[in-house]
Amino acid sequence: MALRMENVTKRFGAKTAVDQLFLHIDSGEMFGMLGANGAGKTTTFRMMIGLFDPDDGEVSWNGSPPQSLDARTIGYLPEERGLYTKLKVMEQMIYLGRLRGLSKQDIVAEVDAWLERFHIHHYRKAKVENLSKGNQQKIQFIAAVLHRPQLLILDEPFSGLDPINVDLLKKAVVKLKNEGTTIVFSSHDMKHVESLCENLCIMDEGKPVVHGKLSDIKRTYEKRKLHIRADFSLSFLEDIDGVLQMTVGAEETTLTIRDETIAEDIFARLQKYGYVRHFSVEEPTLHDIFVEKVGRTYA
Numbered sequence: 001m002a003l004r005m006e007n008v009t010k011r012f013g014a015k016t017a018v019d020q021l022f023l024h025i026d027s028g029e030m031f032g033m034l035g036a037n038g039a040g041k042t043t044t045f046r047m048m049i050g051l052f053d054p055d056d057g058e059v060s061w062n063g064s065p066p067q068s069l070d071a072r073t074i075g076y077l078p079e080e081r082g083l084y085t086k087l088k089v090m091e092q093m094i095y096l097g098r099l100r101g102l103s104k105q106d107i108v109a110e111v112d113a114w115l116e117r118f119h120i121h122h123y124r125k126a127k128v129e130n131l132s133k134g135n136q137q138k139i140q141f142i143a144a145v146l147h148r149p150q151l152l153i154l155d156e157p158f159s160g161l162d163p164i165n166v167d168l169l170k171k172a173v174v175k176l177k178n179e180g181t182t183i184v185f186s187s188h189d190m191k192h193v194e195s196l197c198e199n200l201c202i203m204d205e206g207k208p209v210v211h212g213k214l215s216d217i218k219r220t221y222e223k224r225k226l227h228i229r230a231d232f233s234l235s236f237l238e239d240i241d242g243v244l245q246m247t248v249g250a251e252e253t254t255l256t257i258r259d260e261t262i263a264e265d266i267f268a269r270l271q272k273y274g275y276v277r278h279f280s281v282e283e284p285t286l287h288d289i290f291v292e293k294v295g296r297t298y299a
């Protein structure tokens, strides 16, 4: 399932929530959408699944509008979680799965496997309202995937989860990707996108300010941090033109430099002094890129 969004704009009254967005997501890809609150991620998702029509531009999956997709093709974890809290976990899953045309037998088998994977099988007969928030979120995730969609859209899937549950969910998402599912998810946390996605889009006020392959994006930004470990004093580096800051730690010295050419210069100089145990140029993080691109701190 490959997605194309061509010059898509969505307005709410005077507010332009999404502004001339171009996106191309390949089949089987894991794609990350980043952006501060109100950047336009949820509105973009709603257009992807055909819940909203764009005011301008076009959305298509394999050439067809999202409205023409079979309900089983898409799995959607909405930002506003909504489960029937008085129902028991399995009852709820059977109800939701039946709505999508699955047999009770298939639903029970699929849900049991997911509950095991998430270490919450003992809650299969528990009422949803008696589960912790994190466990409710896992149940909602299962509801989004139990029909094995080809296309999975997850709005903030990791928010509110503790690190152990974040890892469990990440593993589940990677497994689905490896099985061929096209996955799009949003996050406020750049690290999640950095660890999971090859391709991403950073949105700011409805516009994609950065879009493309993570490795390409990183390559186009200056590398400005140097880490050096050596068996001799590195204090002379502070006086080199282009060294903006220097922090001397017990083991390692970290330098902030003006641009990559300074790293080459320092590397050449160090050769003359003695044995260098470690020399690395740190790639910019997505956070660094966001700050550089939109000129303010993220989220």
Ligand SMILES: Nc1ncnc2c1ncn2[C@@H]1O[C@H](COP(=O)(O)OP(=O)(O)OP(=O)(O)O)[C@@H](O)[C@H]1O
Residues within 6 Å of the ligand: 012, 015, 016, 017, 035, 036, 037, 038, 039, 040, 041, 042, 043, 044, 079
């Ligand atoms: N149904 C709506 N009616 C009016 N304005 C809306 C509607 N949906 C979204 N907006 C506005 O559009 C902008 C983008 O909202 P959206 O929910 O898409 O952002 P988001 O990136 O998902 O934010 P968050 O991270 O807070 O969920 C916001 O200014 C929001 O107030």
